[in-house]
Amino acid sequence: MAKVIIFIPRSPFLDYDRVMPFLGPMYLKSFLESKGHKIDIDDSPDLDNIPDLNGYDFIGISTTTPQYFSNGKAFAEEVKKKYPHKKMIIGGAHARNYSQELLEEGLFSHIVRGDGEFAFLDILEGKELPVVINAEQLTSEQMESLPIPWRDKEFLSKYNYFIEGKKATTVMASRYCPMRCKFCEERDCKLTLYSPERLDKELEEIKNLGYEAVMFYDDILPLSKERTEKICEITKKYGIIFRCNGHVKTMSHQPELLQVMKDAGCVEICLGIESTDQRILDIVDKGNKVEEIFQATRNVLNSGLKLSAYLIIGLPGESKESIANTEKYIAEFSGNPLFTFDYTIFYPYRHTYIRENLQEFDLQVYLEGSTGAYKQSGGISECCISTSSLSQEDIVKERERIIEKYKDNFRGYASSNLAQKNNNLIQK
Numbered sequence: 001m002a003k004v005i006i007f008i009p010r011s012p013f014l015d016y017d018r019v020m021p022f023l024g025p026m027y028l029k030s031f032l033e034s035k036g037h038k039i040d041i042d043d044s045p046d047l048d049n050i051p052d053l054n055g056y057d058f059i060g061i062s063t064t065t066p067q068y069f070s071n072g073k074a075f076a077e078e079v080k081k082k083y084p085h086k087k088m089i090i091g092g093a094h095a096r097n098y099s100q101e102l103l104e105e106g107l108f109s110h111i112v113r114g115d116g117e118f119a120f121l122d123i124l125e126g127k128e129l130p131v132v133i134n135a136e137q138l139t140s141e142q143m144e145s146l147p148i149p150w151r152d153k154e155f156l157s158k159y160n161y162f163i164e165g166k167k168a169t170t171v172m173a174s175r176y177c178p179m180r181c182k183f184c185e186e187r188d189c190k191l192t193l194y195s196p197e198r199l200d201k202e203l204e205e206i207k208n209l210g211y212e213a214v215m216f217y218d219d220i221l222p223l224s225k226e227r228t229e230k231i232c233e234i235t236k237k238y239g240i241i242f243r244c245n246g247h248v249k250t251m252s253h254q255p256e257l258l259q260v261m262k263d264a265g266c267v268e269i270c271l272g273i274e275s276t277d278q279r280i281l282d283i284v285d286k287g288n289k290v291e292e293i294f295q296a297t298r299n300v301l302n303s304g305l306k307l308s309a310y311l312i313i314g315l316p317g318e319s320k321e322s323i324a325n326t327e328k329y330i331a332e333f334s335g336n337p338l339f340t341f342d343y344t345i346f347y348p349y350r351h352t353y354i355r356e357n358l359q360e361f362d363l364q365v366y367l368e369g370s371t372g373a374y375k376q377s378g379g380i381s382e383c384c385i386s387t388s389s390l391s392q393e394d395i396v397k398e399r400e401r402i403i404e405k406y407k408d409n410f411r412g413y414a415s416s417n418l419a420q421k422n423n424n425l426i427q428k
Helices: 023-034 065-082 093-097 099-105 117-124 140-145 196-208 225-238 248-253 256-263 278-283 290-302 320-333 392-405
Strands: 003-007 038-042 058-062 087-091 110-113 132-134 166-171 213-216 241-245 266-274 306-313 339-345 364-366 381-383 416-418
Touching: 003 023, 023 038, 023 058, 023 117, 058 065, 058 117, 065 087, 065 093, 087 093, 087 117, 093 099, 093 110, 099 110, 110 117, 117 132, 166 196, 196 225, 225 256, 248 256, 248 266, 248 290, 256 266, 266 290, 278 320, 290 306, 290 320, 306 320, 306 392, 320 392, 339 381, 339 392, 381 392
Parallel strands: 003 038, 003 058, 058 087, 087 110, 110 132, 166 213, 213 241, 241 266, 266 306, 306 339, 381 416
Antiparallel strands: none
């Protein structure tokens, strides 16, 4: 049996980072303990007060890029100084996208890119593995074999998330996303589903822990009529209300599902709309038509459900005209109190199609001083891009103008800042 501690760095760049727990380490803990290992999770690592780690065989760090740059790297360096012979493993989004830099830093014995359950188990069992482990996407059989994620009442009590005033937590009914959006790091994956029976077990435990609401954290929850109805039977069974991410095509072409979802406790649909300029949608391979977006929004609002529209400004080729087309969408629904929107500035993440193929796009990228956090303390949305039609300043001004004009429907803050304009420009 191996004894492991997994650290999750805090997120000091946020106003409050105790909203939703990180599910990844919770999946790891339940799976590895089912194989006979002992796993502890520390979600409040303190650089000035590193605990005694002598009793652990392995030290894990699960981190996003903003977390790693803000405090995770310094914590790992300090741990390495105090325990130079301990094997440290890093996973999470930062490991997936910055494996080469992590390799050069030399802090970690293994860098796990992708889902970590089976890769981590191989490490603990002493198998001969490379430093950088490219974990393959899990099959449906592998996913179904996993125990439900570890949830502990005391651990979860540190997180405060509410839906319609009811204490909520997060759950996933699937992994991966089949869409081809060129701004996403995990585009065009094979959607893999957990069975309804497994989801039933998970929601029963969540209900027994005292929760009355969940956020389905899947990229898309309602894809087919049959599956959506099965999920809704389970939420209705336990009297759990929920929010979820929807799909424009499903919401526009199968409006009858919305009533089924509402009857089963759904209170809000979140739609990744990005833009309502057809040229921009086609550039980023979003796969939606503008008329479908408008129809999906009407259908959701007409059903009596809340709708949260996620919009992005500054995508490749953005112009005053394309922004005006997106504003028409906001304006049409701004009189409905059930409609809200978020409007973030595009960030060109590592390993996205756009970032890897900048020469194809009308986009310039400035990374000096950027954090990679699309939302920061005070609601700041970082601007490190420009197009041939719009400067960084133009993008910021247009965002703030629209937010101010439709502030009654905006669900965040209007603050923005500019990454240093003339440094570290990625040339086409």
